[in-house]
Amino acid sequence: MKKAFASKAAAWLAMVLPLGAAAASADVAAQVAALDIEYQAAVKRNDEAGMARILAEDFVLVSGGGLTFTREQLLAEARGKTITYEEQDVVPGTRTVRVFGEHTAVVTALLALKGVELKTGRVHHRKLWFSDVYIRTGAGWKYALGQVGRLVEKDGQAVAP
Secondary structure (H helix, E strand, O other): OHHHHHHHHHHHHHHHHHHHHHHHHHHHHHHHHHHHHHHHHHHHOOOHHHHHHHEEEEEEEEOOOOOEEEHHHHHHHHHHOOEEEEEEEEOOOOOEEEEEOOOEEEEEEEEEEEEEEOOOOOEEEEEEEEEEEEEEEOOEEEEEEEEEEEEEEEOOEEOOO
8 A cells, every 4th residue: 555655656757846946947947037227227228237236247248240248348338328228128929938956047039229428429229149057156146147139130121131
């Protein structure tokens, strides 16, 4: 009788544990998506404090052209309000969050940007794909790595691959 009970309990756990893991993964995905939305909004407002709270200390952004930018460089841009954003928004329906284990999540989305450079008056108007890597730290989820993908639209015109 004990063997039959143990066997049934093991079978039940085998079915339930993956469901719990999937629910936990969905919770993490929702939490990271909300944090990514918060980060994009902070960039749009040039909110240095909001960006600093989300960015990991060793954050790096790799541009589509191969340039790299540190956390401090992005914060300095926000502080100096070097670009005034009219638009800095993910295109609805394009954000996907993939969770890998307990400590890593990757966000991919199509980002629409429109802003004016303070020094030159140059208008930036483009759409591009990006991937953001978030890591779970002792202080919560942090944005650790950004990778800008292919530019798909510039000044309202499609960009060929």
